[in-house]
Amino acid sequence: MTAFHEVQFPPSISYGATGGPTFNTSILTLASGYERRNINWEKTRAVYDVAHGLKTQAELNTLLKFFYARNGRAYGFRYKDWADYQLPFDGDPIPTFMTTDGGITTSFQLRKAYGDAGNSFIRDIKKPVAGSVVVYADGFANSDVSIDVTTGIVTLGTMLRATTGAAISASCQFDVPVRFDIDQMKVSIDDYDNFTWGQIPLIEVRV
Numbered sequence: 001m002t003a004f005h006e007v008q009f010p011p012s013i014s015y016g017a018t019g020g021p022t023f024n025t026s027i028l029t030l031a032s033g034y035e036r037r038n039i040n041w042e043k044t045r046a047v048y049d050v051a052h053g054l055k056t057q058a059e060l061n062t063l064l065k066f067f068y069a070r071n072g073r074a075y076g077f078r079y080k081d082w083a084d085y086q087l088p089f090d091g092d093p094i095p096t097f098m099t100t101d102g103g104i105t106t107s108f109q110l111r112k113a114y115g116d117a118g119n120s121f122i123r124d125i126k127k128p129v130a131g132s133v134v135v136y137a138d139g140f141a142n143s144d145v146s147i148d149v150t151t152g153i154v155t156l157g158t159m160l161r162a163t164t165g166a167a168i169s170a171s172c173q174f175d176v177p178v179r180f181d182i183d184q185m186k187v188s189i190d191d192y193d194n195f196t197w198g199q200i201p202l203i204e205v206r207v
Contacts, residue, residue, distance in 0.1 A: 004076040004207060005069075006150060008175060009050070010062050011080045016055065019048030019202070020083060043123070046176055046204040048079065051197055063200070064185065072183035076205045078127050078175035087112050087125060087172050094136065100156070100166040110152040110170060125174045126152045126207050132173040137166045151207075178202040 021044040028036040054060055070077060087110065088095055097108040110125035110133075130149045134141055137160060144157035154170060181201040 003074060004177065004205070006078065007069075008078040008080060009178070009202075010059070010066065011082075013050055013053040013059050013063060014048075014080050015082050016053035017048050017050040017082075018052055020046060020081070022047050043206075044204075046081065046178070047181075048081070048178065048202040049199050050202060051200040054197070054200075060187070060197075064187075067180065067185050070180060073180050076177050076179040076207070079178040079202060081176050085173055085175070087128075087170070087174060094169045094171050096167045096169045097154075098168045100137075100161065100163045100168060102164045103161045106161050107153055107155040108168070110154060110172065110174070112174075124152065125172070126150075127175040127177050128152050129173040129175060134171050136169045136171075137163075139167075139169075177205050177207045179205050 023044055024040040026038040026040055028038075030036065050063070054063065066077075069075075095111075095113065097111070098105055110128055112123045112125055114121040114123065128147065128149050133147045133149075133154070135145045135147075135154060136142060142160060144160040146155045146157065147153075148155075152174075156168070160166070160168075179202065181203045182199075185197070185200070187197045
């Protein structure tokens with residue numbers, strides 16, 4: 001099992017970082033100029049560089065403490081991607097995940113849909129933020145649920161699962177499960193209270 005700490009990377013540092021989703025595609029160009037493309041990964045794997053998010057000495061100190069606590073690459077953690085941390089996107093309708101069927105279906109995985117008319121992409125939300133998940137039954141908030149914020153699975157309560165025909169939808173904020181992709185933090189002391197550093201990469205982990 002992947003070693004994972006349920007702690008969030010300092011959001012003040014992730015704000016200003018660079019990165020996002022990464023696909024893995026093999027492309028073979030034929031003599032005719034046509035291409036054959038193979039999708040190697042069913043799911044994306046996000047990559048980030050948080051070096052640009054560091055703005056003060058205090059933030060560097062916070063990062064060093066966090067890096068030590070994760071033992072470098074050893075332990076995963078939560079990361080807020082400020083470009084994409086809400087389900088759904090602002091202005092999009094709240095997605096419906098299931099319709100109650102008298103208890104046959106009792107739970108569902110939080111997911112976010114991307115894409116357009118040409119193609120769709122479904123992303124599992126495995127790390128919803130505690131306290132941010134709101135579940136609706138026919139458009140009204142309903143608290144008769146339990147939410148596992150370590151897996152993104154929502155389980156209906158006894159009363160709600162006994163109903164039939166209720167559309168169950170949900171909204172939330174979420175984190176990306178990542179780890180450091182370095183075991184060595186390279187910080188250069190240029191002058192008193194003046195530091196520089198190279199890339200500080202993070203990479204998404206499967207959980």
